[in-house]
Amino acid sequence: MMLILFAALQATAPLSAAPPPAPRPADAAAPTPAERDCLAQARTDPVAAERLVQRVAGVTPRLRQCLGLALVGQQRFAEGAATFAAAAQAAELAHDAAAANYWAQSGNAWLAGGEAMKARGALDAALAAGTLTGLQRGEAHLDRARALVALGDAKAARTDLDQALVSADDDPLAWLLSATLARRSGDLDRARADIAQALRRSPDDASVQLEAGNIAARSGDAEAARTAWQAAVRLAPDAPAGRSAANALRQFDTPEAAK
Template sequence: MIPLIALLLAAEDPAAHCVTLTRGDPAEAERIAERWSLAGGGSKAKQCLGLALTAQSRYADAAAAFEAAAHLAETEKDAQAATYWAEAGNARLAANDPIKARAALDAALAAGALTGLPLGEVHLDRARALVATGDMTGARADLDVATHDAADDPLAWLLSATLARRMNDLPRAKSDIAEALKRASDDAQVQLEAGNIAALAGDAAGARTAWNNAQRLAPSAPAGIAAGQALAQFDTPTGAK
């Protein structure tokens, strides 16, 4: 067994130690995780592999590793299976596979082991998967849970506000985007959505302010570009009075 694997096994929290390894050299962490798995590392080794692959943006492969970890944990009757399913679902979302993401997230919730913030984050991810597959009603129910259990996460409020706007629930959209702004006013996506909601409410000045903020915060990112396109409607054509 190579020294780094020995270090990993000796760590009080192997998963946390794996995270440290992936930050330093994810490709090497992948190799270590594979050897650890062959050496009988079980679900924790598979989770480590998933983390290493995630750090390399190999999301589909990472999801498969997390799913393998979950299956092993279930065999071992380890309550961490729920966490591994949640990680698999998140990786499937990153891989643009919302159907498989929902299956993994359903499994995470079915395990019944998650509470508080982790539970809220799974509902948040499942809402993302449901929106991607067109189930707005299901997504609304999940986001209601997410904004309660993961209330400190601005993404929960942003997605809830966006969904409310799409469902023509303007009061809910305005309320939820205000919560998102409290937590992440320096996020261009939040400012973009604030502008979208203000525009829907007929508040041209508020829309312009928010879109300008989004463009200022991230001029070359998708949110900043979209804000710039939205602001173009305020341009006065040459020669117009």
């Protein structure tokens, strides 16, 4: 029982602390020169992009979006989230379908800043618009699931994760979070199936290997747990996932592990 108990205690990171996907630029009509320059700078020099927006007269929703990207690029997540929300509100007034994507970006930034309740509100607005499709819709469901887990609503999170797996099934994070939630809920068959999908898509992700070890431990397979945790340590020894895996591996050095 020691192996299973220790694994459960070590397994909180993937749902609560996994790095969020990068904010997604909106699909829209051809940008103006200022918008194009800003978007290019936001990727390479977010401080310069912020200054560019400050110099432009008549800030458009897309320039507000670019400012949000620049702020997030500086890890000023709350400011970025509020700026994306302002872009969404301006786009709604202009009857611009990109508003939903700006709301999704706002939710993503709130998540990065640890504000789950605000993230849920922004993502509710993004999905309620009904204009997100394909991968963008799937990623919005995935982000809302992450917010719901942080808020303690596992049932609603499962609904969003199942939606994300339909539209964003190539995203290993969706499978990782689904596997983690299934393990926490005691559905080990689902957990094993979903972590196998995450491993197929991202075998070099330490968080995926950590969770594979946690699921194996909960299933009573000590050798598979050891192998997965060792992989997590090898891949990212100084990252939270690698450190958690290293802590989990220490139980194999105890007298109880030999019994």
